[in-house]
Structure formats: C-alpha cells, structure tokens
Amino acid sequence: MRTKLVQWFGDRAFLKQLNKLALPIALQSFMLAAVAAADSLMLGSLHENYMSAVSQATQIQFIQNMILSSVVSGCTILGAQYWGKGAKDTVRDIFCMILRLNTLVSLAFFAACELCPGTLMRIFTNEPELQQIGVEYLKIAGWSYLLTGISQCYLAIMKVSEHPDAAATISISAVIINIVFNALLIYGIGPFARMEARGAALATLISRILELAACVLLSLRKGYMRPRLSGLMHTYRYLIKDFAKCVLPVLASSLLWGGGFTSYTAFMGHMGKAAAAANAVTAVVRDLVCCACNGLAAAAGIMIGYELGAGRLMQGKLYGERIMRLSFVCGALSTLIMFALIPPLLGFIKLDGESRRYFIQMMLIMSFYMIGRCVNTIVINGIFYCGGDIIFDTYSLIVSMWLIAIPLAFLGTHFKWPVPLVYACTCVDEVGKIPWVIAHFYKYKWVKDLTKA
Numbered sequence: 184m185r186t187k188l189v190q191w192f193g194d195r196a197f198l199k200q201l202n203k204l205a206l207p208i209a210l211q212s213f214m215l216a217a218v219a220a221a222d223s224l225m226l227g228s229l230h231e232n233y234m235s236a237v238s239q240a241t242q243i244q245f246i247q248n249m250i251l252s253s254v255v256s257g258c259t260i261l262g263a264q265y266w267g268k269g270a271k272d273t274v275r276d277i278f279c280m281i282l283r284l285n286t287l288v289s290l291a292f293f294a295a296c297e298l299c300p301g302t303l304m305r306i307f308t309n310e311p312e313l314q315q316i317g318v319e320y321l322k323i324a325g326w327s328y329l330l331t332g333i334s335q336c337y338l339a340i341m342k343v344s345e346h347p348d349a350a351a352t353i354s355i356s357a358v359i360i361n362i363v364f365n366a367l368l369i370y371g372i373g374p375f376a377r378m379e380a381r382g383a384a385l386a387t388l389i390s391r392i393l394e395l396a397a398c399v400l401l402s403l404r405k406g407y408m409r410p411r412l413s414g415l416m417h418t419y420r421y422l423i424k425d426f427a428k429c430v431l432p433v434l435a436s437s438l439l440w441g442g443g444f445t446s447y448t449a450f451m452g453h454m455g456k457a458a459a460a461a462n463a464v465t466a467v468v469r470d471l472v473c474c475a476c477n478g479l480a481a482a483a484g485i486m487i488g489y490e491l492g493a494g495r496l497m498q499g500k501l502y503g504e505r506i507m508r509l510s511f512v513c514g515a516l517s518t519l520i521m522f523a524l525i526p527p528l529l530g531f532i533k534l535d536g537e538s539r540r541y542f543i544q545m546m547l548i549m550s551f552y553m554i555g556r557c558v559n560t561i562v563i564n565g566i567f568y569c570g571g572d573i574i575f576d577t578y579s580l581i582v583s584m585w586l587i588a589i590p591l592a593f594l595g596t597h598f599k600w601p602v603p604l605v606y607a608c609t610c611v612d613e614v615g616k617i618p619w620v621i622a623h624f625y626k627y628k629w630v631k632d633l634t635k636a
Contacts, residue, residue, distance in 0.1 A: 197505065201482055207351035208342065209478025214358035216470040218390075221362045222383045225369045227532055231460040233380050236316035238463035239307040239452055242445050243321065244328060247292040249441030250434065251332045254284045255339040257430035260568055261422075261633060262343040263485045264492025268634050271344075271408075276422060278340045279414035285332030296325025307445075308452040308459070316380050323384035327391040334391065337398035340408045342485065349407075353397045361390035425633060432573035439580040446589055447609040450596045458602045461541035464532055469549055469556075472520050476513050476557040479506070483565030491570055492634050500630045503566045507624055514557035521550035544603040548610055555613030562620050572629035579619060583612035 222241075226233035258281045265273045295303065300321040304314040341350040364386035371377025378385065402409035419426075451462035483506045490499035525546050534542055563576050588611050595605035 197502070201479075201486060201506070204342075204347055204485055205478040205482035207347040207478075208481045209474050211338075211351040211354040212477040213471060213474035214355045216467070216474055218358050218361050218365075218387070221365050224532065225365055226380060226383060227460075227464070227534075229369070229379060231456065231534065231538060232312055233316060235452075235456060235459045235463055236308075236313040237320055237380050237383060238466065239313060239448065239459070240304060240317035240320045240324070242307055242448055243292065243296060243303055244324070244331075246441050246445060247288065247328055247331070249437040250288050251285050251335050253430055253434035253437045254281050254288070254332075255335050256433045256437075256564075256568060257281065257426050258336070258339050259343055259481070259484055260429045260433075260488065260571060260573075261426060262340065263488025263569065264632065264634050266343055266345075267489035267492030268494075270634070273422070274340070274343065275408055275411065276414065276417075276419050277426070278336065278408055279410045279417065280419055280422065280426060281339070282333065282336045282410055283415055285336055289329050289332035292328045293325050296321045296328060300325075307449050310452075310456065313452075313456075313459075320380045320384045323381055324387055327384075327388040330391040330395045334395045334398050337395075337402060341401075342481070344408050346407065349401060353394060353401070356397070357390045357394035360393055361386050364389050421635070425635070429571060429573065429633075432577055433568070436573065436576040436580055439577065439585060443580070443584040443589055443612075447592060450592050450605060450609065451602075453596055454602055454605065457535065457537040458541055460534060460538045461545055461602075462606070464528070464534070464542055465545040465549055468521070468524060468528065468546070469553075472517050472524075472553060473556060473560070475517065476510070476560045479509065479513055480561045480565030483561060484569040487566060487569040491630065491632050494632060496630050496632065499570070500627060503624075503629065506566060507562055507621075510558045510561035511554075513561065514554035517553040517557050518550050521546060521553055541602050541606075545606050548603065548607050552610040552613055555615070555617055558617055559613055559620055562624055566624070567629045570629035570631040571633050572631070575623055575628075579616050580612075583616045583619075587615070588612040 222234075222237055226237055258277050262274050262277050265271075265277070300318040301314065303321065304317040308314060308317070338350040338354060341347065365383055366372060367375045368378045368382030368386050369380075371382075375382075401407060448462065448466070452459045483503070487499045487502050487506075490496075490502060525543060528546075529539065529543070532542075563579070567573065567575055588608055591608035591611070592605055594600075595608055
C-alpha cells in the first residue's frame, strides 16, 4: 500500500521539494487574501454597504492583477526553465522586461482610478450609495496601483531564483501591516481619524510602499537578482518572441477569466444589495480557501520547469502526473473546509436576514465548485503553463465560461431568476470542464523545453 502511494504521489524527496516551494507561496497567497477578508470583515462590521461597495471597487484592481499576473507568469514559465538550465543572465534580462511592462500597466490603471472613478463604479453597481463609497475608495487606492506591478516582479523573480521564503516573508509582513492599519484607520483607533472605506484604501497604500521598499533593499543583497538600470530600456530581441508566446496566451486567458469573474460580480451587484453582500463574503472565503491550490500550482510550474529546462523531460512528465493526482486531494479537502466554515462565519459576520440566507446557499454551491477550481488551477496554471501549453486555457475559458456560464448568468439576471440559481450558473464552468482538462493532460503537449542555447 505504501509503495503504491509513493508511486502515485511521490517519494519523500519529491514531496519535500514540493512543500518547500508550495508552502511559502500558499502562505503568501493566503495572507494576500486575508487583506480582502480583513477589509470585508471590518467594513462589514460597520454596515454591509461599505463591504459591498469596496468589494465592487476592488474589481478594478482584480482586472489590473490579471494583466500584471500574465506578465509575471511569462517570467515564471521562461525564468524557471532558464534557471534550471543555469542561464542566470537570461533570467535577469527577463526581470528587466517584466519590470518595464508592469510599470506601464500600473500607470494606466492609476490614471483611470484618479480621472474617472465614478464611471468605473457605475459598471459594477447601479446603487448610488455604493457608487459614492467606491469612488472615495478608488481615489486613494489608485495610488497603490502604481506600486503593485513593480513589487510583483521582484517577488516573482525571488520565487524563480530559489528564494520563495524571502518573497513570502515580505508579502506576509506587508499584509500584517495592512491589516493593522485597516483597524486603525477604518475604526479611528487612538490618534487616527475614523475613515471607514477610505481608511481601507489608505492602509493598502501604506503597505504597498513598505512592500516595494523591502523588495528593492533585499535585492541588493548577495545571491539575489536585481535589475540593471541600463537593461530597463533594452529590447532583448532574442527573448521577445519566446516571451510573447508565453505572455500573450496567458494574457488572453487572464482577461477572459478576469472579465468573466468581473461579470459575475456585476450580475450579483445588479440583483440587489442582499445578493451583493452575500457574494462579497463568499468571494473572500473562496479566495482564502483557494490559497492551497494556488501554492501547489505555482510550485508545480517551478519544479516541472526546472526539469524541462534542464532537458530532463521524462522526469518533468513524472512530476506532472504526481501533482495532477494531488490536485484531486487538494480539491476534496477544500470542499470539506468550505462546508466546515459555514457555521462559524454565520456567527461572526453581520448579515441581514435575506443576505444571510443567500450566503448559506452560495457557500453550499461553492463547496462543490472548489473541486473543479482546485483541479483546474493546479493542472492548467501549474502543469500546462510550465511547458508553454497555454492556449488550451484560452480555449477552455471561451467555451466553458463565455459560451456557457456567462450567458446563463446573464439570462438569470435579466429575467430575475432566484439568486442561488444565478450564482450556480457562475460556478458551472469549473466543475464542467474537469474531464476535458484531464483528457488534455494525457496528450502530454506540456512536456517541452522552451529554452535556447
């Protein structure tokens, strides 16, 4: 029995290496999600309108993060393979490329939040009160969007260059600072004025400033990657084509996925305050529970990328098979956790009668959704991406999300279906495409060395 488990899930050395990468990344992901949870809980303790409005407003950052993460994914895909090959100078060149790209993206989102926050809020809600709160939030939070893209580049390169612990430490410290300032500024504790939603935005800005400062200072230490100032303006012609092959499909997939999730939030926002409040809390819980599969997906991409870049294709294939099986274990555990969280959350979060009923129903639906979410995240974003097999993600999102889930949710919103039914429509895509994902896995199109001599 033990021998069979080793064959299926890996030996002690494999699991130790996987844990070394996955645990810090999962913890980092959890702490980042904890900021959203802290915002929701603290603002929700004042009134559900604050929680709902900020949840709608942060969809702007969600879209920005989709673009930034696509660029960072290109770094992870190519960077891991070149690091496994031993080409550290190439990894530094990739670092300079993503810094330049992410800075431009951050500038665009900052300008949108400062120049037309009201227009942005009207996309997500038709409630004037929620729009006003969201505008106040975005005018402050927009400044933090300038810094997010740069710090993401530093943290990504740390993970690729075998410093995941350092990246996690910086992110966790920034999150703790964010949560502390959340409490001080939202409630007006001690010498601080009570700022409510504006306080949550200011806390985010403070933590982002300190996070970026820590990243830059740590990169100056021996053994860490830092960009060359002259390299920030270089074109890197030898990398552009390969980098584009990684980034553009990831960007297409991220925009499809991010646009779909933004649509889901908008659908719930147009079904009334109760539905919006319940969806906001459920989304925070989902993001917290998804941290395990996010960490496992990132670790899978880096581990398999090292092997493929070093030319050990069969070893990379073996690692992929083991991690694919572990994705189902992760999904099952996440489902149990979602069930278990329902009673304590009901006792902690202030929700009115209708919001409370919707929340219970959404959590039950989300429990089954987590199986598909975990398997698809780990297999697609971890295993497929590491070998450059990215276009499958784009196809699957077009079919499952944009041709099935979104049209169903739109019809439900337009014709005023019951809120739980519309919410179930927004979850059908992940569970429904599991067989398609596993069938594609066994074609082994992801087993490729993307590096050049």
